[in-house]
Amino acid sequence: EAEVAQSPRYKITEKSQAVAFWCDPISGHATLYWYRQILGQGPELLVQFQDESVVDDSQLPKDRFSAERLKGVDSTLKIQPAELGDSAMYLCASSSSDRGYEKLFFGSGTQLSVL
Amino acid sequence: KQEVTQIPAALSVPEGENLVLNCSFTDSAIYNLQWFRQDPGKGLTSLLLIQSSQREQTSGRLNASLDKSSGRSTLYIAASQPGDSATYLCAVPFRNNNDMRFGAGTRLTVKP
Numbered sequence: 001e002a003e004v005a006q007s008p009r010y011k012i013t014e015k016s017q018a019v020a021f022w023c024d025p026i027s028g029h030a031t032l033y034w035y036r037q038i039l040g041q042g043p044e045l046l047v048q049f050q051d052e053s054v055v056d057d058s059q060l061p062k063d064r065f066s067a068e069r070l071k072g073v074d075s076t077l078k079i080q081p082a083e084l085g086d087s088a089m090y091l092c093a094s095s096s097s098d099r100g101y102e103k104l105f106f107g108s109g110t111q112l113s114v115l
Numbered sequence: 116k117q118e119v120t121q122i123p124a125a126l127s128v129p130e131g132e133n134l135v136l137n138c139s140f141t142d143s144a145i146y147n148l149q150w151f152r153q154d155p156g157k158g159l160t161s162l163l164l165i166q167s168s169q170r171e172q173t174s175g176r177l178n179a180s181l182d183k184s185s186g187r188s189t190l191y192i193a194a195s196q197p198g199d200s201a202t203y204l205c206a207v208p209f210r211n212n213n214d215m216r217f218g219a220g221t222r223l224t225v226k227p
Contacts, residue, residue, distance in 0.1 A: 042217025
């Protein structure tokens with residue numbers, strides 16, 4: 001069964017360093033999402049792509065976070081500089097539709113710890 | 116604004132019990148509602164998707180119902196097993212896209 005691939009699985013970094021996460025969605029899924037999940041809470045959307053275009057990044061802290069999906073396939077989420085409060089699980093998801101009709105498929109996530 | 120609440124936050128039951136997890140949402144104008152399972156330190160797995168025109172969906176021992184007018188959904192798990200231990204989250208789309216709004220989840224423990 002096709003899966004959403006994410007790497008790395010875990011990332012430990014020091015405050016003020018740069019970190020990057022990678023996601024490869026299910027083949028053919030045009031819609032890609034990055035979510036952040038703080039322990040004990042549900043995921044919250046950071047950014048949504050439709051192909052290579054950003055559909056919604058209203059919740060993305062743009063002073064330190066950036067996301068790209070240059071060829072409309074895989075995607076990278078970057079944080080620079082990392083802060084202690086960025087420690088969380090970063091989840092990538094994909095869907096065949098951007099209209100809320102289809103299931104979301106999530107990757108295994110990247111657990112980020114900022115020291 | 117769409118807010119999603121899940122009750123209880125945690126639940127512990129002995130193996131074999133039938134149980135119900137609850138989800139409520141404030142804006143009833145939704146396309147669908149999804150139930151997810153999350154194991155510790157892992158991503159989310161979609162369990163059931165109920166379209167707004169449907170009242171319920173079933174998959175094996177799982178049954179999810181949706182009452183849009185009252186802003187509620189329930190996930191029924193029959194004959195619970197230790198392998199069902201996980202956090203169960205419900206989510207609804209916010210606005211006309213897949214910006215899913217999640218509840219905080221119910222952490223289920225099934226004791227052998």
